[in-house]
Amino acid sequence: MFFNFHSYTNFTASAFKNNKLLLILKKTILLYLVLIPLMVNAQKDRPRNLPGYDYKNLHFGFTIGLNSMDLGFQRSLNNDLIADVIRIEPGFQVGIVSDLRLSENWNFRFLPGISFGQRNLAFYNDTSKVTEMKIESSYLEFPFIFKYRAERLNNFRPYLIGGLNYRYDMAARKEFEEESNVFLKLQPGDLYLELGLGVDAYLQYFKFSTELKLGIGMLNILVNDVAEGYPQYLNSLNGINSFIVMLNFHFE
Numbered sequence: 001m002f003f004n005f006h007s008y009t010n011f012t013a014s015a016f017k018n019n020k021l022l023l024i025l026k027k028t029i030l031l032y033l034v035l036i037p038l039m040v041n042a043q044k045d046r047p048r049n050l051p052g053y054d055y056k057n058l059h060f061g062f063t064i065g066l067n068s069m070d071l072g073f074q075r076s077l078n079n080d081l082i083a084d085v086i087r088i089e090p091g092f093q094v095g096i097v098s099d100l101r102l103s104e105n106w107n108f109r110f111l112p113g114i115s116f117g118q119r120n121l122a123f124y125n126d127t128s129k130v131t132e133m134k135i136e137s138s139y140l141e142f143p144f145i146f147k148y149r150a151e152r153l154n155n156f157r158p159y160l161i162g163g164l165n166y167r168y169d170m171a172a173r174k175e176f177e178e179e180s181n182v183f184l185k186l187q188p189g190d191l192y193l194e195l196g197l198g199v200d201a202y203l204q205y206f207k208f209s210t211e212l213k214l215g216i217g218m219l220n221i222l223v224n225d226v227a228e229g230y231p232q233y234l235n236s237l238n239g240i241n242s243f244i245v246m247l248n249f250h251f252e
Helices: 003-019 021-042 231-235
Strands: 058-075 082-088 091-102 108-111 111-126 129-149 154-168 189-202 207-217 238-251
Touching: 003 207, 058 082, 058 111, 091 129, 091 238, 111 238, 154 207, 189 238, 231 238
Parallel strands: none
Antiparallel strands: 058 091, 058 238, 082 111, 091 108, 091 111, 108 129, 111 129, 129 154, 154 189, 189 207, 207 238
8 A cells, every 4th residue: 555645644634623632732742841840840959769770771661551543534525425533532552661772862662562442433414413433443553663862850851752653453344244333444554653752750669751642644544345235435535544642651
């Protein structure tokens, strides 16, 4: 499957135009910008915890977190139906942290795990809602992330992250089931661009990190397979792109 930049920009604009993901992201970033100076001031002249921690070449840990999943749509001009994700549902994820020190400020991280969530998708005509579909996902995740750390400020160290994550949806439907009221199929595999920021907090016995991350699916995951008796739903779309906002807590 080839990546179409024009379609991808349409997907991105669609996903962020009239939904809650951008609002969540803005509020969380603002919270980080407010809290970081407060934490730094609170730590003035205090002794450092784990002074040699950042010089370890390799360390491990685990992560837990919350997520919100969304979809971006490229609408077909040949159909009057409009698709939209009507509710942002909370999900969660767990994983393992493997961290390799590359330099004073750079680390390379592999964080395999599993995440769960769902999207509530509705189709509308000009006057009313036609139907609603609940699409559940259970992802195996294989993220490879670069982490850039700013200078340590007593017991806190802010950082930025970026990388790629291959996700495989174990709950993706192989066959249509009319009683489920889901008349679209999505590809189980997708490659995500992930960007985020966070803060490392050095506690007495371990490091605790709070991290906000955005995942942008880079592939069209819509399967060109018509549900018998319900062709209008597939015909209303030219493509679907996936988006995930995550709030993670790392224990290392």
